[in-house]
Amino acid sequence: MRIKQVLLVLLTLLVTGCSPMKTDPLSQQGPTLKIEDFFQGKVYAWGIFEDRFGNLRRQFQVEIDGDWNGERLVLDEKFLYGDGERDRRVWTITPTGDGRYIGRADDIIGTAEGISEGNRLNWRYKMELKVGDGSWKVAFDDWMYLQPGNVLVNKAEVRKWGVQLGVVTLFFMHADQLKEAPFSL
Numbered sequence: 001m002r003i004k005q006v007l008l009v010l011l012t013l014l015v016t017g018c019s020p021m022k023t024d025p026l027s028q029q030g031p032t033l034k035i036e037d038f039f040q041g042k043v044y045a046w047g048i049f050e051d052r053f054g055n056l057r058r059q060f061q062v063e064i065d066g067d068w069n070g071e072r073l074v075l076d077e078k079f080l081y082g083d084g085e086r087d088r089r090v091w092t093i094t095p096t097g098d099g100r101y102i103g104r105a106d107d108i109i110g111t112a113e114g115i116s117e118g119n120r121l122n123w124r125y126k127m128e129l130k131v132g133d134g135s136w137k138v139a140f141d142d143w144m145y146l147q148p149g150n151v152l153v154n155k156a157e158v159r160k161w162g163v164q165l166g167v168v169t170l171f172f173m174h175a176d177q178l179k180e181a182p183f184s185l
Helices: 002-017
Strands: 041-051 056-068 073-081 086-097 100-104 108-117 120-131 134-147 151-160 163-174
Touching: 041 151, 056 163, 086 108, 100 120
Parallel strands: none
Antiparallel strands: 041 056, 041 163, 056 073, 073 086, 086 100, 100 108, 108 120, 120 134, 134 151, 151 163
16 A cells, blocks of 8 residues: 555656746736837847757847837848858738737738746747748747847747657847947848
8 A cells, every 4th residue: 555655756756847837927027028119120140050959050030120009010021041041031910909910911820829927938839931832831839028128039939740849948138228220231
C-alpha cells in the first residue's frame, strides 16, 4: 500500500511539474500592451529563428510602418534576412473587443486570432511559409511581452503537424527611441 502512495505522489509531482507556467500575475507586472498604440508609426525589430535542436538557422531585421485609424491597424512589414533575402507582409488587424483581435495577411491561412491581457498578447495563426522553391503550411503561436522601456519581446513556436520545427525570437523598438534609424529596408 505504501508503494502505491509514493507512486501517486511522484505521478502528481510529475504531472504538475510539467504543466504550463501560469503567467497571469506576471502579465500585470509590466506596462499594458495595446498593439494599436505600440505599433503606431515606425517600429524596428531584430529576430532569430532556432530549429527545434537550438541551432541558429536565420537572423533577420524588420522595418514596420504601422497605421492605426481608430478601427483597424495596418502593419507594413519589410524583412531583410542575413542571407540577403527580402520579404514583405502587410497585416490588417482589427480589435473585436475584450482585448481580442483578428488579423489577415496574404500568406496567412484563414484568420489570425489574438488576445491581449496586461503586458502580453498571444497571437495564433497558420501560415504558408516559403521554404526553398516551395512552401509549408505551419502554425505559429506567438507570445509578445511589453517590457519597461517600451521594448516588445516576442517568442513564437513554429509547428507543422503538431511537431515543433523551431522558435522565432524578436525584439521590437520604436523609431523615436533610437538616435538614428538602425537600418532602412
